[in-house]
Amino acid sequence: MPKIQAATVAEHRSLQRRALLDAARDILALGAPEAPSLSAVAQRAGLARSSVYLYFRSREDLLEAVIADMFPRWSGFVAERMDSAATAAEQVLAYADANLELVAQGEHAVMRGLAMAAPGAALAESSRVLHEQLRVPLVDALARSGAAQPQHTAELIQAVVRAGSQMIEDGVRPEDVRGLVEQLLEPYLHAADRSRAVG
Known part of the structure; x- marks a missing residue:
């Protein structure tokens, strides 16, 4: 199980979700013609690709x-x-x-x-x-x-x-x-x- 980076599990999940949203925003701002892949978003957020599926289907x-x-x-x-x-x-x-x-x-x-x-x-x-x-x-x-x-x-x-x-x-x-x-x-x-x- 990944190490919790916050005071509570709920706070940890909130921070990770925020990191993924910010990473997706950063990629979108670059103007790529295709939607960012989940693996690219995870990489930019510094998370494992499998972690993305905990937050987004x-x-x-x-x-x-x-x-x-x-x-x-x-x-x-x-x-x-x-x-x-x-x-x-x-x-x-x-x-x-x-x-x-x-x-x-x-x-x-x-x-x-x-x-x-x-x-x-x-x-x-x-x-x-x-x-x-x-x-x-x-x-x-x-x-x-x-x-x-x-x-x-x-x-x-x-x-x-x-x-x-x-x-x-x-x-x-x-x-x-x-x-x-x-x-x-x-x-x-x-x-x-x-x-x-x-x-």
Whole structure:
């Protein structure tokens, strides 16, 4: 029996499962055209291949677990950044900046890897849920900041974020892209602040 590397068996299993998920994410971020094999994931995690089957029945099961692990973390990170902003208008900027920060950290590369490797239906549904989760607080912040058409404005901001994401992935420095997006959104933020002051 392998040596337990934690205080309890449950904690040990949790750490090993986390190591396997992180290893799979790392491989997916490299952009390989095929889904990572269980043996490759085990090797990257420093575990025996047989250990993987204690946590995942198959490669598809592992990929679905990566999806289930990744998407709530993404939306949670964005929500936390938005919640820390002082005003509704600043929450809009926080939304854009948080998404771009995640792209710079490599999260979007993992999503691209999943798109190539994961079962289409599972990824499509998870992607839809993620975008809905992200859209709700953005539309709410836009409405509270005085946007006349918050749904349409949210679409425009998401388009800006997508364009900024592509720039980062094309090699433009993340801090430059984030600065450009802030400059682009600043007129809106100032207008929202003025509108709130008048109101």
